[in-house]
Amino acid sequence: FKIAKLPGDGIGPEIVEQAEKVIHAIGNKFNHQFSFEFGIVGAAAIDKVGDPYPEETHNICLNSDAVLFGAIGDPKYDNNPAAKVRPEQGLLEMRKKLQLYANIRPVSTFESLINKSPLRPELIEGADFMIIRELTGGIYYGELRGRTENGTKAFDTNVYSKEEIERVAKLAFSFAAKRRKKLTAIDKANVLATSRLWRETIQEMEKDYPDIEVDHMLVDNAAMQIIQWPKKFDVVVTENMFGDILTDEASVITGSLGLLPSASIGIHTSVFEPIHGSYPQAAGKDIANPIATILSAAMMFEYSLNLPEAGKTIRDAVAASLAEGFVTEDIASGQAYKTSQVGDWIAH
């Protein structure tokens, strides 16, 4: 298997290294070969070649079976209006060019971390859902955007085609079919024309999935219910902007923010990355938690490489490290271990 390795900025390189160890260990155990090709991305790429997602990196991804991604973002580009290119642009460009149309974020609780949640334990114990966010359309990419000539008015356009909606909804239905058979489609159909197309399109698809219970929910209501009754959700599907907000909201309710993986499913290849950011303050200190990245590698085995058993092996190893308390300082209750030590332990 050919894996593109894009560590990016901040703690990216350290955490991706641990996932790489785990992938090699899987290779030994299950007798598979993995070759890693390194690509620059984000602030690191701007510094080197002035482009946060260079053509060369894109080609490495295109020619890969899967992309293992770290994190991007550097404080020197934050609140700096003089910066013409910004690391995030690389991310948006990568999503578009690789046609990463669906971002999948499983949200589940880890027993040992439940007391880190801002929510009452009884509300979240056993919560287990996934949010599927459309990732290459909507207001993120609508081409009509900018300022009027005198600069006093700004505008963005939210655009969706039926095909874009069908593509991501199909994926959501297929996940629901493999899970508890509940799909919640979130929109703002009482206000937005795009949302009405979303709702209509999904309603049309429902007849093809008679065993799946579909619930249409307004985004404001969803923002409430995710906190009030996280356990009632199974598979959630929504458009790009609402997904950005709701996935982040959902990520904190389990208390496991530093442990949550994600997958972005694409036409050409798919990208696997932790949901957390580049955490620049911790970069190079060997203290960052590698588990979210390692669990992203587990998703890679399941979704891209068709090796679900390998994915399960990784998940079990992670569960063992949590159970034994062999974890980094952010979640340790007793002794804390280094990033590299946790990687070694899980890979062993």
Added chain:
Amino acid sequence: FKIAKLPGDGIGPEIVEQAEKVIHAIGNKFNHQFSFEFGIVGAAAIDKVGDPYPEETHNICLNSDAVLFGAIGDPKYDNNPAAKVRPEQGLLEMRKKLQLYANIRPVSTFESLINKSPLRPELIEGADFMIIRELTGGIYYGELRGRTENGTKAFDTNVYSKEEIERVAKLAFSFAAKRRKKLTAIDKANVLATSRLWRETIQEMEKDYPDIEVDHMLVDNAAMQIIQWPKKFDVVVTENMFGDILTDEASVITGSLGLLPSASIGIHTSVFEPIHGSYPQAAGKDIANPIATILSAAMMFEYSLNLPEAGKTIRDAVAASLAEGFVTEDIASGQAYKTSQVGDWIAH
């Protein structure tokens, strides 16, 4: 004072009646005259005249010092694609025609309800912030919206002018000045052109308010932080769509959903209403909680009628009813009282 009374649908009439009692009691105590003019709105107005915000109702509002609003929405219009006019359209039209540019939602906890919150008590005890949502612009009203000819593509436009941003931001700065002097401006400036204009405009205004600490935060990050650290917020300002989502998210964290009031500040008059909906299942049963509406009346005294003392008197009476447990069944721990009884008690 001339007050427009728009009870609307569902429990609207019952709860507005209680607020009316309280307003009359204030009139007796402080020696003011209030005349109420009744207007139809929402499903009730569609049923009568086919329009959810009829011209006559608009004129009653225009000629008022303040509008007391109940709730709108009727299940017969939900998921009914055949319905051409819907109650919510009346709401959006009212906001536009009265130029209700700022929706203000205070979020605060009530000691006796803290155990109703999905959040851990220590996170919310003492939380006290307000969200100011721009209410007449953005993607709610962008005129370019609809479908392409063959119906397979839909689009909406998000539009903001500098003046619209300045108007609501000015209000937010003035509230922050009277409170803990912290303003959090929420946008998605790393993606949206409108958000960049929001950020730029507020940044330009900061120098006029040197004693106010302004924090610019991305909406996805805000969706997390509101749950993680609700106590760190003081005044929050944001655009229409983000505000819709974040105000609803914030409303559940205190556990006091049924008690939260709101004000929509306008050019011609202002509208005061509970944040909860029309709760059709409870309509006519005399069981709905009137407190959110009564507290909305308190906001009316402070923001529109310039009688802050009256507002405080109402708030104290509500606090007493909560402390003594003279409340409706939704929040009663012992005996529950009727809507009308709670109204009488608070007005007495």
